[in-house]
Amino acid sequence: MLLSVRIITPLFVLLAGVQAKLNTDNCQLISSSESEKNALILLEPLTNQSFTVKGKDGEPYSYIFQVCGDAAGMKNAGLVQKTEKPDVLVRIGNYNQTRAIKGSDWILLIYEGGKNYDNHCSGEARKAMIMISCNGNAKNDFFVVLEDNKKKEGCYYLFELDTDVLCQKTPSKLSGGSIFLIVVFSCLALYLTGGFLYQRLVVGAKGVEQFPNYAFWSQIGNLSADGCDFVCRSRGNREEPPTYRGVATEPLGEEPEERDDHLLPM
Incomplete structure (x- = not known):
């Protein structure tokens, strides 16, 4: 019995992996451009889901839609x-004849190759156009918009699916410096608040002593x-060096008085 479980479990895992791959690769693009491939990749979270909506104005039928899957089997x-x-x-449209047009927050998914019209649209094949749009408040709301079949060619069915799958998630733009400052100010606030409460409630401090x-x-x-006073302010009267005054700093001594008595006639 244990051997059987060991053999069967890997088989289930392998089959699940194959199924997951088919979910993303079932849609065959008519034009295999990279932009259309990238658009389909964005719709992968919607695979394996069936969306149903009643026809408009009490029409006696409903529409069933799947992303890259067999609708209604x-x-x-x-x-x-x-x-x-x-x-x-x-059959309104086939996922093996798919087009995908991507916008900023929407994707227009087009299924072509449906059943041919009987009496209008020149008997061309039916075509489904599903506008899948971003709506952060919607949970995959699917509804029919219109069937444009009042012309000779180019007829189509138009549906809309509102989902949050295509809403872009805004990445965090905080730099390392911003995160560091947030941490520092948070620690400072915690230190001041905790210290204030301790000083007031435990120590019993009052006034500025609560800090x-x-x-x-x-x-x-x-x-x-x-330190600021020592660096930025002058202390006392600073004497300029003698080289700037042009005179010596020592006081000059008294010179002897010159007498001219000897010049008088005797």
């Missing part, structure tokens, strides 16, 4: 019309002020 049919009584399925480590921070402030 019909092979290759991405969107079908189901008549309630009798139970008849009409945590008040003595330490006041000493830091006084030392900073002293």
Whole structure:
């Protein structure tokens, strides 16, 4: 029994992987451009889901839609019309004939190759156009918009699917410096709040003494002020060097008085 479980479990895993790959690769693009391939990749979260909506104005049928899957079990049919009584399925579009046009927050998915019209649209094949749009408040809301079949060619069915799958997630733009500052200010706020409560409730401090480590921070402030005073202010009368005055700094001594008595006639 244990051996059977060991053999069967990997088989289930392998089959699940194959199924997941088919979900994304079933849609065959008519034009295999990279932009259309990228558009289909964005729709992968919508695979394996069936969306159903009633026809407009009380029409006696409903529409069933799948992204790259068999709608209502019909092979290759991405969107079908189901008549309630009798139970008849009409192929509207095939996912093996797909186009995908991508916009900023929408994708227009087009299924071509449906059942040919009988009496109008020149008997051309039916075509389904599903506008899949971003709506952050919607949970995959699917509804029919119109069937444009009042012309000779180019007829189509138009549907809309509102989903949050295509809404772009805004990445965080915080830099490393911003995160560092947030952490520093958060720690500072926690320190001030916790220290204030401790000083007030446990120590019983009042006034400015409630500030945590008040003595330490006041000493830091006084030392900073002293340093600024020492660097930025002059102390006393600074004497200019003699080279700028042009005279010696020592006081001059008294010169002996010159007498001219000897010049008088005797």
